[in-house]
Amino acid sequence: xxxxxQDKKLDEMLRSSxxxxxxxxxxxxxxxxxxxESDAATLEKAGLNASMVARRxxxxxxxxxxxxxxxxxxDHGRIRVMSEDYKGVLVCPWGHAGHYPKRITxxxxxxxxxxxxxxxxxxxxxxxxxxxxxxxxxxxxxxxQAAAMLFEKDWD
Amino acid sequence: xxxxxxxxxxxxxxxxVLALALVVAERYIADYGECQITLNDKRKIAVEGGKxxxxxLREEKIFIPSACGGRGTCGVCKVKVLDGAGPIxxxxxxxxxxxxxxxxVRLSCQVKVRGDLSIEIPDELFNVREYTTRCAGIEELTxxxxxxxxxxxxxxxxxxxxxQYVQLLCPRYKGSSEEVYRAYSIAxxxxxxGVVELIIRRVPNGIxxxxxxxxxxxxxTVKLNGPYGEFRLSESDAPMVFxxxxxxxxxxxxxxxxxxxxxxxREAVYFFGGNAVRDLCLIEQMKAFExxxxxxxxxxxxxxxxxxxxxxxxxxxxxxxxxxxYEDLSGYEGYLCGSPGMIDAAIKVFTSLGMPDDKIYYDKxx
Ligand SMILES: Cc1cc2nc3c(=O)[nH]c(=O)nc-3n(C[C@H](O)[C@H](O)[C@H](O)COP(=O)(O)OP(=O)(O)OC[C@H]3O[C@@H](n4cnc5c(N)ncnc54)[C@H](O)[C@@H]3O)c2cc1C
Ligand code: FES
Ligand SMILES: [Zn+2]
Numbered sequence: 001x002x003x004x005x006q007d008k009k010l011d012e013m014l015r016s017s018x019x020x021x022x023x024x025x026x027x028x029x030x031x032x033x034x035x036x037e038s039d040a041a042t043l044e045k046a047g048l049n050a051s052m053v054a055r056r057x058x059x060x061x062x063x064x065x066x067x068x069x070x071x072x073x074x075d076h077g078r079i080r081v082m083s084e085d086y087k088g089v090l091v092c093p094w095g096h097a098g099h100y101p102k103r104i105t106x107x108x109x110x111x112x113x114x115x116x117x118x119x120x121x122x123x124x125x126x127x128x129x130x131x132x133x134x135x136x137x138x139x140x141x142x143x144x145q146a147a148a149m150l151f152e153k154d155w156d
Numbered sequence: 157x158x159x160x161x162x163x164x165x166x167x168x169x170x171x172x173v174l175a176l177a178l179v180v181a182e183r184y185i186a187d188y189g190e191c192q193i194t195l196n197d198k199r200k201i202a203v204e205g206g207k208x209x210x211x212x213l214r215e216e217k218i219f220i221p222s223a224c225g226g227r228g229t230c231g232v233c234k235v236k237v238l239d240g241a242g243p244i245x246x247x248x249x250x251x252x253x254x255x256x257x258x259x260x261v262r263l264s265c266q267v268k269v270r271g272d273l274s275i276e277i278p279d280e281l282f283n284v285r286e287y288t289t290r291c292a293g294i295e296e297l298t299x300x301x302x303x304x305x306x307x308x309x310x311x312x313x314x315x316x317x318x319x320q321y322v323q324l325l326c327p328r329y330k331g332s333s334e335e336v337y338r339a340y341s342i343a344x345x346x347x348x349x350g351v352v353e354l355i356i357r358r359v360p361n362g363i364x365x366x367x368x369x370x371x372x373x374x375x376x377t378v379k380l381n382g383p384y385g386e387f388r389l390s391e392s393d394a395p396m397v398f399x400x401x402x403x404x405x406x407x408x409x410x411x412x413x414x415x416x417x418x419x420x421x422r423e424a425v426y427f428f429g430g431n432a433v434r435d436l437c438l439i440e441q442m443k444a445f446e447x448x449x450x451x452x453x454x455x456x457x458x459x460x461x462x463x464x465x466x467x468x469x470x471x472x473x474x475x476x477x478x479x480x481x482y483e484d485l486s487g488y489e490g491y492l493c494g495s496p497g498m499i500d501a502a503i504k505v506f507t508s509l510g511m512p513d514d515k516i517y518y519d520k521x522x
Contacts, residue, residue: 085495
């Protein structure tokens, strides 16, 4: 895919360690737009889209806040959530105004032991850009895992 | 149609060439000569123009706190520029409140020195120095917290008020292509002037904490600058409630040393919260402070102790433990350090128990 100079700059920024350790693309060789497109397709199969996922993530982060760093049960104990605040803020690699606390939310399904982790910046990246990060990135949110864990959808 | 496209192409090309020329001119040709910076209406310094204010001040050994190495992504490097900075830039506005914009506050890394400037900075910043240190010890406190001991080599001693913080320069390494600064509260005994200890909690995929935990070794040279910050004990005699969690322990260690040395006998109860018993640390040191300071009590609080922890102390949220102990905090002072969420929750509890807002002290970390 041919990229405009702006897109190229964005791609370089996402692959560099300028904003977060190791960047946002992990070992993914695809362009950021290919990653976005393929994740959107995965979600569509589950009848979801990026805004729905981001909204649900925001809700769960809010629920976790009440625990002040301890587990909070959600969906009658089907999952539990915990958030950890670290001091400081991050900015969006697309250059948007605003900054996102270095807050991490962890969702765990006690029955399966499966976990899903995101930071506040992930919520923005998903909501505003449909970007779940590249394969191998420390904070990639796998769309199929998000669909299964966050929405009580059991599908393959 | 074709001639329209050709025109568009030519206009775009001319615009691109002009923009490039401007960048080149700015970089290689523009000579702003010597500029004068007036500091706090008192001191004047002559500097070479053309560079960002933050770096120009750093060259003059005036350290403005910054967390992103001057890339305009942390919003920490704020100074008041009364004159000479030109209009505020789009790269600055996201980090500014309306009041700050109206009050001429600017991001010093984004303001270029192109002429004479008049700026205002807090007087304490004139005491900030850069320290070359040697990492003299790394101690594991919990599974995700370590205490780092830095011996100062140049300059050899530091004066700070317990509660203040320093900035640690994290060099480039495999996980980070840029140097970054991160703030850490000083956790040492202020009488040991040749040493700075920091308690650092590992942050998942964090640039600086990954370096500290995986790359930094005893004997390595590390640059610190500081001290910064307003967090400190008041001079009153009021009884105090300290609340902290995680690495929020750091400034209280230094404050407790200060209380011990200066014979400060104020009542102080320190609630330290963790999710599990494995999050608690420095219990022995806190017991020693309890012995040395008869009016000091340490109250560890574990949110969800496991059965085999055999925990018989306080449980639940740290703020619940505060509520259980006190009915009225109107005559007290509150000191908080930890995550923004914990600070907000503790402020709510303190005020609901009658503690006046202006008696609640905390460092704004976010
Ligand atoms: C005044 C002050 C005092 C402080 N004192 C202390 C102290 O005493 N002890 C202490 O431990 N800390 C302290 N801090 C916090 C410290 O300055 C750092 O902010 C903290 O250590 C994290 O730095 P880092 O470089 O490791 O993390 P960073 O790299 O800045 O941030 C890591 C976070 O970014 C997010 N992130 C990373 N990668 C991604 C990705 N790919 N996608 C989405 N999100 C991602 C995650 O939330 C992750 O946790 C203090 C802060 C201030 C302002
Ligand atoms: S140094 Fe980070 S915004 Fe200026
Ligand atoms: Zn954005």
